[in-house]
Amino acid sequence: MDINFQPLLDSWVFLLRAIGTTVLLSVLSMLVGFVVGVFVGALRTYGGRLVGALLAFYVDTMRAIPLLVVLVWMFFAFPILFGVRIDSMTAAVVALGLHLGAYVAEAIRAGLTSVRRGQMYAALALGMSRTQAIRTIILPQALIRMLPPLGSLFTIAIKDSAIASVIAVPELLRQSQTLAGQTFRPFEIYTSAMFVYFLLCYPVARGTDALYRRLSHLGSS
Numbered sequence: 001m002d003i004n005f006q007p008l009l010d011s012w013v014f015l016l017r018a019i020g021t022t023v024l025l026s027v028l029s030m031l032v033g034f035v036v037g038v039f040v041g042a043l044r045t046y047g048g049r050l051v052g053a054l055l056a057f058y059v060d061t062m063r064a065i066p067l068l069v070v071l072v073w074m075f076f077a078f079p080i081l082f083g084v085r086i087d088s089m090t091a092a093v094v095a096l097g098l099h100l101g102a103y104v105a106e107a108i109r110a111g112l113t114s115v116r117r118g119q120m121y122a123a124l125a126l127g128m129s130r131t132q133a134i135r136t137i138i139l140p141q142a143l144i145r146m147l148p149p150l151g152s153l154f155t156i157a158i159k160d161s162a163i164a165s166v167i168a169v170p171e172l173l174r175q176s177q178t179l180a181g182q183t184f185r186p187f188e189i190y191t192s193a194m195f196v197y198f199l200l201c202y203p204v205a206r207g208t209d210a211l212y213r214r215l216s217h218l219g220s221s
Helices: 006-010 012-046 049-063 067-082 087-116 117-125 130-145 147-166 172-183 185-219
Strands: none
Touching: 006 012, 006 117, 006 172, 006 185, 012 049, 012 130, 012 147, 012 172, 012 185, 049 087, 067 087, 067 147, 087 130, 087 147, 087 172, 117 130, 130 147, 130 185, 147 172, 172 185
16 A cells, blocks of 8 residues: 655645644633533532523433534524524534533532532531532532543543534544545545544543542542
């Protein structure tokens, strides 16, 4: 088999921009997913039955619908329903973030409920409000305990960014498809793309595990 990486070298600027878009999309979707997940996870744990039931519907909906369907709906159906224009990058960030947020919420809820109730009672006895106790005592411990699953979810978020290629976000997979079609070198280009995704995901997974080993004692109670 004739292997030629010259088309990659000739198009390195094109692919570098695509990698930058992938990183930006991944980071923004992680931020949206994390904020939504913490908010939903905390309210499902401490917000009462009605709020918990409403947010449980959101979590179950996002976990029951394929990410691709959510992404396509956000880009094509959302503008029709609400009469607003939305670009592909924004649609991808919102869709990926909301989908990720459902899984983060469950991880956060598991972490919050793993902290002994006595700590909440002690904080309230010291004069703290419920919100202060959650923010300063319960949530920090929960986040440390949830580092391994959160690391896995963030790694998945990087990989899921490739799905945004279906709505023409110029991320790595989309641009790799374009370049492969122009150069007729799919083996070299898709193999390189696979290697880049590995380089993006591996440090996140290993880094999160290393951080957890370093901080795990702070999450014990």
